[in-house]
Amino acid sequence: MDRRVYGVETEFGLTHRPETGRGLPPDELARYLFRPVVDFGRSSNIFIPNGSRLYLDVGSHPEYATAECDDLIDLIASDRAGERVMHDLAMAAQERIHQDGFTGAVYVLKNNVDSAGNSYGSHENYLIPRTTHFRRLSGILLPFLVTRQIIAGAGRVVQEDDTYEAHFAFSQRADHMWEGISSATTRSRPIINTRDEPHADAASHRRLHVIVGDSNMSTTTSLLRYGSTDLVLRMIEAGVPIEDFELENPIAAIRAISHDISGQARVRTRTGEQVTAINIQREILRRVTRFVSERGAHHSHVDQILELWDRTLQAVETGEHQLIDQEIDWAIKKRLVEEVSHQRRLDLNHPRLQQIDMAYHDVHPDRGLYHLLVRRGRAATIVSGAQVTHAMTTPPPTRAALRGEFLSTARAYGAECTVDWVHHKLTDRPLEAIMVKDPFAAKDQRVEALLDKLGDRSSELQERSLEERSRQGATLALTDKYTRAPGTQVPEPPLI
Amino acid sequence: MPAQPQKQPHRHGEGDQPDSADAAAQVQGNPQATERAAELDSLLDEIDTVLEANAEEFVKGFVQKGGQ
Structure with a gap:
């Protein structure tokens, strides 16, 4: 499809930090957060004037689902609008919490893991033609999605446990995926969810629901994430042959890849070949590049996507992460974590570095570390504040x-x-x-x-x-x- | 593919880590390096002002119910 409908659903982490003692329990805090939503739409699950959906999901997670977008920049702006909405709601909740005699700050984090091992997601939707053979689609798409974390992961400080020493991983979500493809979400967390609710004419379309992605703060990383996935889908839809990288065990592979920041972790294909994430991504990028040169670019950001894709793989291949440390979330975060660790002489196990990992995802424009890095010119952005404001209404x-x-x-x-x-x-x-x-x-x-x-x-x-x-x-x-x-x-x- | 990921040494601080404190010491008098070091100091100071002081309490306190 040259023109595609995209959407992304983001679940946010929410916490209240009083000056002393324990914060409000999640249910109560969520009620504070959503009071203006209920006032506006008389429900905690509503569509809003910008066409998006705002609701409280399983486990009292505030969630924002972008409206249907047919342009990647619109999609990213709409997703950023969701962050601004959550921030505004957090500030209003904080004020009311103070009026009710409590103290402290409300935090909304656009990340995917808490400190107790719970995970919440960032789900992508891509409209695909009903005619796409699903078995062929998943055969190509699964290896792409398993390895996509090296170009679009949000990065994570992993503390020491029985298995690992403390280290920096590509992905937030990789450890929380349990199946390749299935129709369940909460129960088994598949990489591709087959729940077939097209929200469109079911005779001609289906909705591909991808739940493996990390929540991105960086708009350039978002462009690469959605843009590369769309290009791979486009190639599959055109029936272009792609080398078979079907993995013997996608779930073991996604974890092994996440935990080796060198990109050298070897995973086995069904044919018994040992390959790295870089091998798979390089081959897919080669095919995509050829496909684009033969058929032409279908939107104005294709060149930018291909260039950033190539440069990111080069950064992983060579270990020269500074090539992408303003554009790719995991590399932006990794640089900051390493600098703090080095300057303050903190071991990677130190809670301060976990806190920095979390604070990178804080949606607060003054307090959130991603936003702070943008202000200091250490993170690039392709969507302006005015575009985000526009997308809010x-x-x-x-x-x-x-x-x-x-x-x-x-x-x-x-x-x-x-x-x-x-x-x-x-x-x-x-x-x-x-x-x-x-x-x-x-x-x-x-x-x-x-x-x-x-x-x-x-x-x-x-x-x-x-x-x-x-x-x-x-x-x-x-x-x-x-x-x-x-x-x-x-x-x-x-x-x- | 390894059946179970092994505990393996991840050698952080070697090779890919910018060695800014040492570098700053070596290039004293280099205005660009001094400026970079000052920028980094100022960034880290700003981060200290926005983060909750007790990192461990913040991290432990950030517990969600499971989502999808």
């Missing part, structure tokens, strides 16, 4: 634009409505509910006609400015797009 030009407009309009008219990825329903007009199965559709006459029944939108609704919206609500993302023009009447609901 404005859906990308896909079906998300319909959802956003539907929600915003219904809210302005005080009309109760329900939406999900596909459905658009005004509570008072249940028989006129509309399904939009095409995730690329940014316009739909049926949705327009339904909204027209609420009133003359062009004369009755006024769009509020960003300044106006930023003065209201706990976060910009939870403010209304429209206000009613002065003197307009609320229409009577229809008789059913």
Whole structure:
């Protein structure tokens, strides 16, 4: 597919650090965090005006699912918007916690592991044609995903245990994967989840659900992660032959690779060959590069993705990690950890270095170490603050634009409505509910006609400015797009 | 593929680690190196001001319920 729909779902870690004693328990803290969400949408599981979804997931994890995006920069901006929303909610929660007589700070971390061995994810969705042979797809995609951590891992300080000495690993998530492919998520954590909910026309599409990825802070790493995966999918969809790297034991392989930062860990293929992650990634990159040179680039970031992909493999091959220590999360973090360890003479087992690992993922723009490194010019970024602010209020030009407009309009008219990825329903007009199965559709006459029944939108609704919206609500993302023009009447609901 | 990852020496601090303290000592008088060392000091100081002082308590306190 030249044009693809992407989405990413991020589960965040959440903690309260009072001045003394224990923090609020997770359930209670999550309720504080989500109070503005419930105030806005009367539920802790809602779609918001920018088309994304905000909810509390299993285990009281706050989660943000980006709207459907058909452009990688939109996707990354939307994901970053989710971080900003969480930060805003954390600040509001902290204030209310203080009003209620407690002390301390609320932390939201976009990482994947806590100190007790729990893990939470960063799930990617790629729309793929139903015609793609799933067995062939997984045969190629699994080895790619098992080794993708060396180009897109978030990095992790691993403390000494029975198996390892303290060391720096590529991935946060690798140790928490238990199966190659399966339909379960919480129970067995497969790399590829086969749960087939396309949120689209199931006759033509399926949704590839990848749950192996680390949560990235770096936007350049994100571009490489999603961009390389899309290119590999594109090649599979075109039926281009790719060398067979099917692994004998993907789960043992993903761990072995993560824990050897030299990239030299050898893993066995089904044919009995011993290969490294670099071997696999190099061969895939070679094929992808040839594919692009033959068929042309399908978007404007392809060259940048291929260049960064090649340079990252070179950095791992040669051990010259400084080649990528502004662009790839694990290398940015590793440099910082090593500098602190060296300057402060701390052993890698020292809790300070684990704290630095965690604080790298703090979404707080002043306190989070990734953000601090960006400010000091030690981490590159490809998405501006203005783009992120835009993504907080404005859906990308896909079906998300319909959802956003539907929600915003219904809210302005005080009309109760329900939406999900596909459905658009005004509570008072249940028989006129509309399904939009095409995730690329940014316009739909049926949705327009339904909204027209609420009133003359062009004369009755006024769009509020960003300044106006930023003065209201706990976060910009939870403010209304429209206000009613002065003197307009609320229409009577229809008789059913 | 090794059946079980072995406990093996990961030689941190050799080869790939910038040896900035020693380097700074050797190149005293080199303005660029001095500037770099000052920048690093200032970065680490800033990090000390934003991180909770008790690292161990922070790390141990960061416990989530399991997610997906």
